[in-house]
Amino acid sequence: MSCNFDSREILPGTITRAYLDYFNRKVWLFLALLFATLGVALYAVTQGNYDIPVSAVFQALTGSAAPEVGVVVTRIRMPRVVAAIICGWGLSLSGLCLQSLLKNPLSSPSTLGISQGAAFGAAAAIVLTGARVFMITAFAFGGAMSATVIILILSGLKRLSTEAVILSGVALSSLFVSATILIQYLSTDTQLAMVVFWTFGDVARSGWGQIGILTGMVLPATLYLMFIRWDLNALASGEETAKGLGVRVERLRITGMVTVSLVAALATAFHGVIAFVGLIAPHMARRLVGDDHSLLIPFSGVIGGLLLLSADTLGRLIIGSGALPVGVITSFLGAPMFLYLLIRGYK
């Protein structure tokens, strides 16, 4: 109940109609991006060491294709394609939310040390536990979460400014990279090769089980972010404004960061370090829809998915057989973007 609520019944006027038209145009654009993603996904499934026609793909999905085609489509190419979309969606969402919560356009899982924490965890697991897949995933997840906890403690308990949190993320990344190098130095040649291979982010690693687990995290995270979209909008207008609008800022920061860090940690644990998608995709979404999180959240997700899928498909087309890990491509895309953001002066 408001203190001074004017409840006269008047129909929304021209501004609301113009705004809803604008909003609906963006919804159509979102649907177009979703269809583009499906289009690229279908193309990616047809391409590979031997081409599979579109009709055979649909036959494989319904179980009526030749057994070898069915295996290639449902066991090899489809998981890779779906993993790329879900992983890109999750990383992009994480980046967007970190950027909004820390009010810094350079925030992302890879710039805050979360990805490097995962890489360190994986390296430790390979050397210490004999490279069992479950242990690598668990250690990578632990490494990513430890980076998150340190960032949360610094931003929450020590009340560091958001700039200081980003800088501590940079320091943390450096620490994790150094620790990973130390582990590499102490490892055998085989272990070293495994550590290096793991560090290259690659979406070909997950099976349907991992995809299911990641989707089970990404989907609720998306819904939760949509639920707090007004709080994120308010926070984007300043901490005092947000508090003045009734947002419990400290609680929002902690719940938001824990949610998206879980997504980023899981995505990295399953697929290795995929840099820059979490940084670039939200900025692309901002270019398309402005700063309203009602649109930014779904747009960041779909652009992240499309970007990672396109990068992975490109990598497969260049080298073939999936030899070029997608992390390399995203880094090539991301580094110039990062510099562009710096040169533009954090705008």
Add this chain to the structure above:
Amino acid sequence: MKLKVDNINFSYNSHPVLSDTTFSLEQGQIMCVLGVNGAGKSTLLKCLNRILKPATGSVMVDQKNLFLMDQNGVARCVGYVPQRHPETRMTVFEAVLMGRRPHIRWSLSKNDYVLAEEIMEQIGISHLAMRPVSGLSGGEIQKVIIARALAQSPSILLLDEPTSNLDLKNQLDVMGLIQTLVRSRGLSAIIAIHDLNTAVRFADRFLFLKHHKVRAVSTRDGLTADMIKQVYGVDVVLETVMGHTLVVPI
């Protein structure tokens, strides 16, 4: 009695910033909070809507104690215009709609749109509705922020230095707008401000803060040069020119 503030005490790291702050304000009135830099003007505003949490005190609005409400409840009663506004690429309409946040559960209702439109119409920013806020002038942005605060449907408006960074025309425009809104909507406004002449022109009451304490509370008629000297340490005379009181340092 519309607003009654009683015995607010606030400290930063055990350093007192506000001590025993007590005052009241009627509906439809504007109170300007005056004092030198660091006197606690902005802190007082932030304590009133619980952006900062004072150690003691109460703020009663129509017999309801704001300090017993949660942050969202306070936001439904108190609109806040902060001193700084980060750049945003939201459209003006989106920025004003954001003021409805304390009342929104999942999505905006028809009523939210109607209220936002009505407020923009009254403030005279309807023509800017679909423009990004980042592309507006300082005066226009200030009006958008005031519109956002009004969209909270508050009975109290808090404004922190609303005319700093504005040229003379925009200062008069914005303060005139605040006065009109306060009168027409039956609000009470508390404005932290440095410019004494603007304050004297638009305020009904003055709260002078010095050394973290209320030094004087005055009506427009009760304002004296001595009060200003005590607070600012500057000799002034109050002159009346064409019906307007002016504070002239000597």
